[in-house]
Amino acid sequence: MDDRTLNDLLRRFGLSDKEVDTYLSLLEHGEAKASTVADAAGVSKRYVYSVSESLAERGFVEVNDHVVPTTIRANPPDEVINRLRSDVDAIRPGLEERFSRVERRAEQFEVIKSRVTVIKRIRSLLDDATEEVTLSITAKQLPEVRDALVEAVDRGVLVLLVVSDAAAKPDAEPGSGTEADAEDETDATDSNVVASGLDGVASVVRTWSEAMPTLLTVDSAAGVVAPPELLRRSSTDRQAIVFAQEQLAPVIVGSFLGNYWPAATEVATAEPATLPVEYANFRHTVLQVTLQLRSDVVPRVTVGGRWTDSGEEVEITGRVVEAKQAMVEPTNNEFPVQHSLVVETDDGPVTVGGQGAFVEDVEADLVRIEADE
Structure with a gap:
């Protein structure tokens, strides 16, 4: 290994240029007086004493000040390397913990542009629910998450559900019939969802004919917020946010229960549980x-x-x-x-x-x- 590469590597361990020169001079002499090292490294004798103390604290050298004149001995490279390796291993947990905090913060929010992905995230979060779910979702999208809601209720999860936008009319697909046919089909679908599609789907269900944001919270720790346009239209520049933050979820729950829940109409309530x-x-x-x-x-x-x-x-x-x-x-x-x-x-x-x-x-x-x- 050439001197330049060796110097660069030693500097990565926090040694200054003068400390590197002093240490390499000691390696060449094995053990020497401060004056000898000073002459070889091109620094003052006082500087050698100062640098030697710093190098000794990090395990590179040993200062023998019990003799006159004081001598400085370079520790064997294996000892130095083992000391450095031990230090690196010791700081690893702290570094990894701080790095994982950054990763967790980065994962606390996810921006979603696709309706399909929003539904997928809602289903995934519902599958993880253990205690409580609050959800507002459109009548059109309810069938896509219905099974996940039923399973949550079966697990003993409290599910408070608002089915919104029940009067919405989706655009007719090309070749699917007349606009009137599409509207009739939509009316029938929405009516079926409200009338017969709510058995076992939630602890309490309310409906609201108006469009409202899709709001989901799971166990007051994670959830989804999506604007109405994202689920109603096939093309929009609006975006949804998936969050995993215990400080935010209670705020969403408060908004759900304080603003939207009172405006909706109760249509279904589960039977009382068998005690105890x-x-x-x-x-x-x-x-x-x-x-x-x-x-x-x-x-x-x-x-x-x-x-x-x-x-x-x-x-x-x-x-x-x-x-x-x-x-x-x-x-x-x-x-x-x-x-x-x-x-x-x-x-x-x-x-x-x-x-x-x-x-x-x-x-x-x-x-x-x-x-x-």
């Missing part, structure tokens, strides 16, 4: 308690969570005397996203909310619902 059941998702808890109360079943709950004022862990048990909610009609919430329970315990009534609760007494992590004996 247990939920980590608090909105699912509130929905089931509401359905039980309306079926003349007095639900008794065991709530594991923490007091909102102190953060201290707590478990409470008692009969539910009231459920505040906005998922099924008639709603009785006091503000748009309120979902809470009033539980009558041996120590008196306790209000219970979900993740992030601050108005209620208890923030719930897990709730078991049973019929009160």
Whole structure:
């Protein structure tokens, strides 16, 4: 290896030009006095002492200051290489962790221009759902994701669905008949979707005749936002966004429940679950308690969570005397996203909310619902 290549490689390990010259001079002498190294490297004796201390800290040399005059010895190359290799291995986890953070940030958002890809992403996210789905989708596209929704409901996932744009008329395909025929066929299709295509497709279904964005959130962690034009038209420059960000998903859920859900009309609600059941998702808890109360079943709950004022862990048990909610009609919430329970315990009534609760007494992590004996 020529000197220039060797110098370049050593500089990659953080050595300056003078440090490289000093180290190479020491390699040629093995062990030498500072004055000898200074003459060979073309630097001052004081500089050799300073550089030698720096090289010693990194394992390149050993300074013997117990003798007079002080000598400096180059460590064997194998020792130096093993030390450098050990340092590289030590920093690998930190570098990989920081790199993976960048990758995760880059993957948090995906821009999509194709309707087909939007539907594919929605199906994929629905397949991964474990606790909660909120979805608004057009009547025309509902059949494309229906199976994934049914499977989610069968897994015990809370699914709140708005079927929008039910009155939309898609463009007739060439050769498919007259415009009137296309409209008649569309009316029949939309009517069938609303009337008979909703069995088992969601926990609660609402419809809205107006066009609205396609909004999907899954487990308050990921989802899709797509403008109406992207799913209604075969050619448009509008784009959809797929996101995987826990800070954004609750905002989308809030918009869905606070703005779009109240404007839609309830058309289907699932039957109450067979008790006992247990939920980590608090909105699912509130929905089931509401359905039980309306079926003349007095639900008794065991709530594991923490007091909102102190953060201290707590478990409470008692009969539910009231459920505040906005998922099924008639709603009785006091503000748009309120979902809470009033539980009558041996120590008196306790209000219970979900993740992030601050108005209620208890923030719930897990709730078991049973019929009160």
